[in-house]
Amino acid sequence: MTALPPVLYSFRRCPYAMRARLAIAASGIAVELREVVLRDKPAAMIQASPKATVPVLVLPDGTVIDESWDVMVWALSQADPECWWPKDRSVRSDIETLVASNDGSFKAALDRYKYPNRYENETISETQQRAIAADHLQPLDARLKRHEWLLGDRATLADYAILPFVRQFAHVDRGWFDAQPWPHLRGWLDRFLASERFASIMRKYPQWHPGDVETVFP
Structure with a gap:
């Protein structure tokens, strides 16, 4: 059976x-x-x-x-x-830290930036929410300046857990996103969007x- x-x-x-x-x-x-x-x-x-x-x-x-x-x-x-989820506990800890930041304050700011009408009682403006989210992306760009992926020369769970949310953030206003000083982050995202892996899912x-x-x- x-x-x-x-x-x-x-x-x-x-x-x-x-x-x-x-x-x-x-x-x-x-x-x-x-x-x-x-x-x-x-x-x-x-x-x-x-x-x-x-x-x-x-x-x-x-x-x-x-x-x-x-x-x-x-x-x-x-x-x-x-080997997206390496057995090395220190690497797993790094992955979990990056994903927790993405899923926490970055996602909260992203939602308020993308869907301001859902948060009518929010005292922080849409533009300020975008700036809060952007503050999370600059350190990612610094990481990607050093190597192709967030934790080194190979992709891990951190990359593929975070990329869909960076994509969502970028697509709110792609012109604004492309004008920001994070070329390595932009390249990382664009490689993902152009990949067969992304197309397949x-x-x-x-x-x-x-x-x-x-x-x-x-």
Whole structure:
């Protein structure tokens, strides 16, 4: 009897879902991808994870993983052919520190910059929020001046956990972003956007409905 694959509820443009797909693709683990429309979330996803945000990974034994970072770590614990999640504890600590900064104050400022109408009671202006987010990017540019990736000459989980959010920030006002003094960060992002890896995880899929033919990813 063929084992059922894990099920991944995803949304193409969500940066959290992007990074989950990146890690799953890098691991080579096959999942059943269910593309979600956020205004019409499937009942099966909400039943699995009542917080109802993507990504949601449901393993064959019923285990639910509904945080993108945890999905990434799970995938690479199954297989990590490119060594994105090195076993060296000090390297893992560096990765976790960078990702925590991205997911914390950078993402908070990014949301308020990109979606100001969602934060009507916010006392800090949209322009100030952009400046707060930009303060997180300058140190990344300094790292990338020294080497091709955030932690050295090879990509790690830090790069692929953070790149989707830098992409989102850049696309709010790409002209402004390109005018900033971070050429190494810009090059890092542009290499990612031009890569087959990015193209492969951004293919369009129709909205999933119960009973649809299974979509295997990657």
